Amino acid sequence: MKTAVLGAGLSGLSAGYYLLRRFGKPLTIYEALPRVGGWVRSENRKDGNFIFESGPRTIRPVGEAGANTLELVEELKLAVKPIPRSHVAARNRMLYAKGQLCLLPNGPKGLFGVLPPFTKPLYKALLRDLFTKSTPVKTGDESIYSFVERRFGKEIADYAISPMICGICAGNAQEISVRFLMEGLFEKEQKYGGVLKGTLYALFQNKEKDSKEGLFAQGQPKLYTQALQEKWAMYGLQGGLEILPRTMRKYLVERDVNVQLSNECRNLSFNSSGAQMTIKDAEVPVEHVVSALPAHKLAPLVKQQHPSLCAELLEIPYVDVVVVNLQFQGNLLKQDGFGLLVPPVEKLPILGVIFDSCCFDMGGNTILTVMMGGHWFEQWFGNRPSQKQILDLATSHVQKILQISEEPKFSRIHTLHKCIPQYTVGHKRRVESIRNYIKFFKLPLSLCGAAYDGVGINDVILSARRQVEAMQ
Numbered sequence: 098m099k100t101a102v103l104g105a106g107l108s109g110l111s112a113g114y115y116l117l118r119r120f121g122k123p124l125t126i127y128e129a130l131p132r133v134g135g136w137v138r139s140e141n142r143k144d145g146n147f148i149f150e151s152g153p154r155t156i157r158p159v160g161e162a163g164a165n166t167l168e169l170v171e172e173l174k175l176a177v178k179p180i181p182r183s184h185v186a187a188r189n190r191m192l193y194a195k196g197q198l199c200l201l202p203n204g205p206k207g208l209f210g211v212l213p214p215f216t217k218p219l220y221k222a223l224l225r226d227l228f229t230k231s232t233p234v235k236t237g238d239e240s241i242y243s244f245v246e247r248r249f250g251k252e253i254a255d256y257a258i259s260p261m262i263c264g265i266c267a268g269n270a271q272e273i274s275v276r277f278l279m280e281g282l283f284e285k286e287q288k289y290g291g292v293l294k295g296t297l298y299a300l301f302q303n304k305e306k307d308s309k310e311g312l313f314a315q316g317q318p319k320l321y322t323q324a325l326q327e328k329w330a331m332y333g334l335q336g337g338l339e340i341l342p343r344t345m346r347k348y349l350v351e352r353d354v355n356v357q358l359s360n361e362c363r364n365l366s367f368n369s370s371g372a373q374m375t376i377k378d379a380e381v382p383v384e385h386v387v388s389a390l391p392a393h394k395l396a397p398l399v400k401q402q403h404p405s406l407c408a409e410l411l412e413i414p415y416v417d418v419v420v421v422n423l424q425f426q427g428n429l430l431k432q433d434g435f436g437l438l439v440p441p442v443e444k445l446p447i448l449g450v451i452f453d454s455c456c457f458d459m460g461g462n463t464i465l466t467v468m469m470g471g472h473w474f475e476q477w478f479g480n481r482p483s484q485k486q487i488l489d490l491a492t493s494h495v496q497k498i499l500q501i502s503e504e505p506k507f508s509r510i511h512t513l514h515k516c517i518p519q520y521t522v523g524h525k526r527r528v529e530s531i532r533n534y535i536k537f538f539k540l541p542l543s544l545c546g547a548a549y550d551g552v553g554i555n556d557v558i559l560s561a562r563r564q565v566e567a568m569q
């Protein structure tokens with residue numbers, strides 16, 4: 098089967114990898130830019146022995162999606178940099194709220210004390226869930242904020258869930274679907290009348306089953322077993338995460354997969370014998386297309402022939418994020434950890450700061466990444482501030498929050514337009530409806546990538562695998 102993949106971000110390269118494994122060649126991947134990797138971009142500063150990541154930096158080795166990525170990492174023979182659960186970066190996560198840096202509870206002990214910014218011990222939130230009647234949600238979906246507020250109270254919604262959503266997708270918890278992160282808990286509440294009740298019931302019934310076996314016919318990947326044994330909380334890759342897409346490209350090219358860079362797809366239509374792509378100005382026929390493009394990039398390609406598909410794709414919103422990498426000389430952090438998040442109720446222009454130099458060795462420097470914008474991009478950056486204004490904003494907040502008086506020695510600013518899809522209320526149905534449309538019209542088109550089945554690296558790799566496995 099002659100197949101084309103659109104996009105050479107992590108999902109497109111993964112689709113290429115699984116297509117090759119399942120069907121062999123001929124296979125071509127078309128990428129608009131002169132590089133692979135999409136949002137994954139690592140700048141190795143050999144002069145200072147540190148790395149600036151403008152996109153992802155760590156991967157969680159959790160569940161079947163985590164195991165699946167480790168299988169790929171193992172196959173590519175990449176050197177991993179594990180962060181075990183005992184590491185300070187895994188144990189310490191912070192919030193900046195109510196004018197102070199607050200360490201989040203990281204064990205059962207944290208349940209019983211009053212830890213700022215919370216005004217009550219967290220076990221009270223659990224009791225609230227236990228004694229609050231459940232409200233049937235007739236539409237089958239609600240915002241994660243409203244779910245958490247209903248079950249655990251406003252304080253948990255404001256200071257635990259809202260910043261967590263900022264950290265994962267730079268989104269507003271009041272718009273993001275509960276099914277994005279808490280589908281299981283939501284369903285338990287709807288079925289058993291409470292989150293705790295449902296969880297206990299499932300435990301007694303032993304209903305929490307592990308579905309990884311289905312993925313690995315030859316047994317669990319060795320690296321995943323190692324991650325479990327050594328209790329990794331997360332890991333990075335030697336040389337920065339961009340090594341992953343680069344090595345995938347090399348792997349594919351060495352096996353005669355055609356990876357065409359600077360070859361943007363400009364139109365996509367379907368006929369009785371397959372699909373017709375306009376690549377730059379040439380017409381290219383193929384039997385099947387795997388789109389690993391962001392939904393808003395695929396939408397205009399199908400607009401002419403399938404305007405309603407285009408409209409549904411455009412209903413998946415995206416946010417812009419400003420990423421500022423900062424290098425300070427020496428170790429300036431008073432409190433080590435993974436980083437800090439800022440709850441949106443604080444109304445500050447930053448979403449959070451990642452302490453890269455606490456996660457990985459950065460040559461004795463303090464390396465920080467400041468994330469800004471997201472759902473609130475227009476509010477803070479709508480009037481298009483200069484690079485200097487953005488840098489000043491990021492630096493002044495970091496200096497204030499972390500009590501750093503030094504100026505950064507080196508910095509990078511990236512404004513990432515439409516970089517993270519937002520799984521707003523109704524997302525799951527929207528994706529189902531998009532895929533049903535494709536099925537109904539028998540279009541030789543598969544969709545994978547961050548727009549549909551999860552926004553993290555593990556999700557997009559597994560999304561590609563599942564779509565390829567579902568192909569006839």
Ligand SMILES: Cc1cc2nc3c(=O)[nH]c(=O)nc-3n(C[C@H](O)[C@H](O)[C@H](O)COP(=O)(O)OP(=O)(O)OC[C@H]3O[C@@H](n4cnc5c(N)ncnc54)[C@H](O)[C@@H]3O)c2cc1C
Nearest residue numbers: 104106107108129135136152153154362546547552553554
């Ligand atoms: C700031 C930031 C931090 C993140 N941090 C983490 C993290 O720490 N851990 C984690 O697990 N995940 C993280 N993520 C998420 C992770 O980066 C994404 O899940 C992943 O990179 C998405 O890959 P993708 O292939 O689906 O999409 P993309 O990376 O968007 O790739 C799509 C590709 O398609 C190409 N393209 C677009 N239009 C066309 C066209 N018409 N023709 C051909 N090619 C086209 C693009 O150039 C691009 O290369 C982060 C994301 C961001 C933005």
